[in-house]
Amino acid sequence: MINQIPNNQIPNIPQPALMASNSILTLGPFKHRKDLTRESVLSTYQIMGYIAAGTYGKVYKAKLKNNNKLEGEDILDDDEENILPQFYAIKKFKSDNHHGSNKSHHSHDSNGNEIIHYTGISQSAIREMSLCRELNNKNITKLIDIILENKSIYMIFEFCEHDLLQIIHYHSHPDIKNIPITTIKSLTWQILNGVTFLHKNWIFHRDLKPANIMVTSQGVVKIGDLGLARKFNNPLQSLYTGDKVVVTIWYRAPELLLGTRHYTPSIDLWAVGCILAELLSIRPIFKGEEAKIDINNKKAVPFQKNQFQKIIEILGTPNSKIWPNITKYPEYPSFQQQLTNQIYPANLVNWYKMIGGENKQCLNLLQGLLTYDPDLRLTADQALLHQFFLESPKVNENAFEGLSIKYPNRKIYTDDNDIMTNQLINSNFKRAGGNNFDESIRKKRA
Amino acid sequence: MRIYIHNLFIKVGRRLNIRQIALASGEIYLTRFLTRVSLKEVNIYLLVTTCLYVACKIEECPQHIRLILSEARSIWPEYIPSDISKLAEFEFYLIEEMDSYLILHHPYKSLIQIRDYLDLNYGKFGIKLTQETMQNSWSLINDSYITDIHLLLPPHIIAVSAIYITIVLKKNLLQLKNLNENGQNNNTKDEMNIDDLMSLNGIQKNNKKKSNNNNENGNDDFELDILDEDTIKINKFMNFLEHSHINLDEIVEAVQDMMNVYLVWNRYNEQTVKKQLQAMLLNKI
Numbered sequence: 001m002i003n004q005i006p007n008n009q010i011p012n013i014p015q016p017a018l019m020a021s022n023s024i025l026t027l028g029p030f031k032h033r034k035d036l037t038r039e040s041v042l043s044t045y046q047i048m049g050y051i052a053a054g055t056y057g058k059v060y061k062a063k064l065k066n067n068n069k070l071e072g073e074d075i076l077d078d079d080e081e082n083i084l085p086q087f088y089a090i091k092k093f094k095s096d097n098h099h100g101s102n103k104s105h106h107s108h109d110s111n112g113n114e115i116i117h118y119t120g121i122s123q124s125a126i127r128e129m130s131l132c133r134e135l136n137n138k139n140i141t142k143l144i145d146i147i148l149e150n151k152s153i154y155m156i157f158e159f160c161e162h163d164l165l166q167i168i169h170y171h172s173h174p175d176i177k178n179i180p181i182t183t184i185k186s187l188t189w190q191i192l193n194g195v196t197f198l199h200k201n202w203i204f205h206r207d208l209k210p211a212n213i214m215v216t217s218q219g220v221v222k223i224g225d226l227g228l229a230r231k232f233n234n235p236l237q238s239l240y241t242g243d244k245v246v247v248t249i250w251y252r253a254p255e256l257l258l259g260t261r262h263y264t265p266s267i268d269l270w271a272v273g274c275i276l277a278e279l280l281s282i283r284p285i286f287k288g289e290e291a292k293i294d295i296n297n298k299k300a301v302p303f304q305k306n307q308f309q310k311i312i313e314i315l316g317t318p319n320s321k322i323w324p325n326i327t328k329y330p331e332y333p334s335f336q337q338q339l340t341n342q343i344y345p346a347n348l349v350n351w352y353k354m355i356g357g358e359n360k361q362c363l364n365l366l367q368g369l370l371t372y373d374p375d376l377r378l379t380a381d382q383a384l385l386h387q388f389f390l391e392s393p394k395v396n397e398n399a400f401e402g403l404s405i406k407y408p409n410r411k412i413y414t415d416d417n418d419i420m421t422n423q424l425i426n427s428n429f430k431r432a433g434g435n436n437f438d439e440s441i442r443k444k445r446a
Numbered sequence: 447m448r449i450y451i452h453n454l455f456i457k458v459g460r461r462l463n464i465r466q467i468a469l470a471s472g473e474i475y476l477t478r479f480l481t482r483v484s485l486k487e488v489n490i491y492l493l494v495t496t497c498l499y500v501a502c503k504i505e506e507c508p509q510h511i512r513l514i515l516s517e518a519r520s521i522w523p524e525y526i527p528s529d530i531s532k533l534a535e536f537e538f539y540l541i542e543e544m545d546s547y548l549i550l551h552h553p554y555k556s557l558i559q560i561r562d563y564l565d566l567n568y569g570k571f572g573i574k575l576t577q578e579t580m581q582n583s584w585s586l587i588n589d590s591y592i593t594d595i596h597l598l599l600p601p602h603i604i605a606v607s608a609i610y611i612t613i614v615l616k617k618n619l620l621q622l623k624n625l626n627e628n629g630q631n632n633n634t635k636d637e638m639n640i641d642d643l644m645s646l647n648g649i650q651k652n653n654k655k656k657s658n659n660n661n662e663n664g665n666d667d668f669e670l671d672i673l674d675e676d677t678i679k680i681n682k683f684m685n686f687l688e689h690s691h692i693n694l695d696e697i698v699e700a701v702q703d704m705m706n707v708y709l710v711w712n713r714y715n716e717q718t719v720k721k722q723l724q725a726m727l728l729n730k731i
Contacts, residue, residue: 030487034539120511120534121541126503129541130548148542151535230506231549237507 041147041154045088049412056124056227057094061159061412063087087159088144092152093125124227125153131203131226132157139194141214141224160214160222162407164275168210170407171282181359184279186399187213188365189389190221191272196380198223199265202233206246208271210278219400232265239263244301247271249290254311254318255374257304258329266374269383273369280362281355286310303334312339315370316346323373361388447485448592449711450719451476454494461517464498465507466588471550472501473591479543481597486726488536491518491525496536504548525727553587553596556605564686571689573682575609579616583608586704593703599696606692607700613683617676 045062052059063086121129132143132155144156164187171179191213198205205212207228214222228246232239240261247256253270255263277285288307294300312318317340320326329335348370352363365388368378378386389395396402452473459469475497495518502509511530519526541548561575568574575583586608590596595604687694 030483031539033487034542038542120499120530121503121537123503123508126500126548129546130504133546134549146546148538151538233555 049414051410057092060090089157089159091155128226137197139190139221141222161217162215164210164213182393186396189395192383194223199380204265205229209248209251219398250284257308259331266377303331312344317343318372449714452592468501468505470552472497491522551601553601553605556602571686582612590704592707595700595703603696607697
């Protein structure tokens with residue numbers, strides 16, 4: 001690339017300092033050039049308020065600004081798929097403070113605002129960014145754009161009016177009937193369709209739960225939050241090494257509870273089974289209490305006795321006859337010691353009767369998804385072809401079709417519209433999202 | 447210059463024991479970044495470090511930002527600042543410049559797929575890739591990251607080209623060895639490699655011609671050769687290629703590029719490049 005110049009012809013090289021100072025060139029002129037041309041979030045979108053917040057950061061609802069150039073393109077796109085959505089959900093990642101030095105001693109500018117520093121992008125943010133960029137499926141939340149601006153990451157998704165948690169919550173009101181089976185059928189099929197797409201692309205989600213399943217106002221399911229999702233086609237190290245604990249406790253598959261090191265996409269199908277059960281009965285089927293990590297020994301992952309207990313009360317105590325490999329799991333001794341004092345019979349059929357279930361094929365699908373042995377559990381594409389979906393009434397692209405209920409729209413909190421500030425997430429955000437939100441609602445219901 | 451950068455990656459990679467796949471991803475990120483940004487606009491040493499940092503995260507073998515920065519600083523103390531926010535800042539600009547398209551497919555996997563496929567269909571093609579062939583092809587792929595072919599051609603083409611070079615080279619190597627033994631010539635193995643690759647250019651063109659006009663010419667070219675084990679192997683591999691519907695023109699292109707690297711490498715002088723970079727970097731402050 002560079003012509004070879006004999007050494008003695010470049011006499012004036014400045015000698016390098018022994019150690020580079022922080023002022024050494026890093027991005028230099030390039031940074032300046034980029035900063036001048038970047039389209040900012042605020043110049044493109046008008047923030048309407050935030051809709052959820054959690055440990056990851058905050059999600060805002062927004063619409064395109066009127067004066068935006070995109071309007072012209074809008075008219076050109078008569079292809080239905082390409083019509084720009086009216087509203088957007090902008091996910092802003094909280095900057096990861098573990099890496100920064102700003103936690104111990106906050107630095108402030110002259111106005112008393114906190115000066116934010118660049119910190120390394122978290123593993124979950126980078127997974128979500130890289131995977132969403134490549135994925136395009138009707139039943140996965142669609143990424144519109146990623147903007148890296150002002151030391152923050154903004155992911156712009158299409159906006160979804162509902163999510164399953166909110167729908168289930170709505171039905172938990174004593175005056176409202178359960179969700180009709182036709183709606184459940186369409187919702188479940190669409191979830192499975194999205195999961196099949198992910199698995200076909202060698203990705204597993206690892207955090208399927210009602211709060212992560214969005215539904216648009218047109219009744220289309222969109223699987224969201226790929227922060228724990230990852231590719232599994234050629235892992236460089238065991239999955240366990242990467243993330244010790246995956247999936248929210250109530251939806252965690254038995255092999256994970258038994259501490260498996262090498263799990264398969266079937267963990268997602270267990271979660272779908274739990275979601276289906278929850279749609280049917282309006283409450284989580286296995287509502288265990290999470291054993292907390294020992295403060296003195298943070299590296300050890302505790303055996304989730306209570307969660308496993310909830311599972312066997314309904315599905316019966318597993319044994320090596322129905323699950324040949326059960327004895328090989330790392331936590332099998334704990335299971336043997338703590339949970340085999342009382343042997344429970346398989347009881348899912350009675351559970352189904354008790355919640356008023358009548359459709360036999362639906363029960364059969366549920367049994368297929370909530371199978372102990374991950375090798376025998378239905379796979380996503382097997383489940384898609386289950387008799388339940390083939391018999392009438394047919395699966396509908398609009399899960400809400402024929403439904404007399406109109407679910408309430410998402411609440412928008414307008415007390416913090418300023419997407420640009422970088423406050424630390426404080427306690428009052430909990431009301432609007434994350435696990436704490438789920439729990440508090442459920443406690444109220446109980 | 448590309449060779450110099452390639453070696454920079456290897457240096458950090460060895461220190462941190464980073465997997466080959468992540469190293470490869472990092473090099474691709476760098477190549478893509480430099481298609482849009484001038485080398486003169488950035489600090490190349492920090493760019494290498496950042497590319498590796500991001501690649502490790504994407505390939506799910508993350509390294510802590512502090513560790514990767516301190517290792518890089520210990521290798522190039524004069525160019526790497528100690529402030530991690532500089533690296534984190536660079537990460538933002540790198541990802542932005544690549545429009546967040548971060549997932550890559552590498553020829554290593556294609557290489558293994560081809561081996562498995564040939565094993566499975568031994569009855570049809572009668573060829574297996576030996577451990578040695580695999581290892582040599584793997585190394586050729588490692589070196590191919592110096593070129594632009596990874597941005598231009600799909601991974602399976604590069605994998606096939608690597609296998610092709612390996613098995614044709616092996617044959618020529620044997621022939622050369624015979625010659626050398628006669629002439630009592632004690633060339634080192636490295637030099638032989640390069641000589642061999644140069645002489646390969648000619649042979650390879652013939653082979654391509656042959657495979658393109660296969661229906662008319664049959665195996666004319668090769669019937670003239672001594673039908674030793676390696677020639678048979680090449681023939682069988684060519685037969686496989688014809689059945690595979692792989693784009694042969696692309697393979698020719700890849701093989702050319704991959705071999706040109708070694709010609710350039712022969713003339714490469716690390717100190718010169720280093721001095722030029724130094725002049726460029728330090729004049730900016």
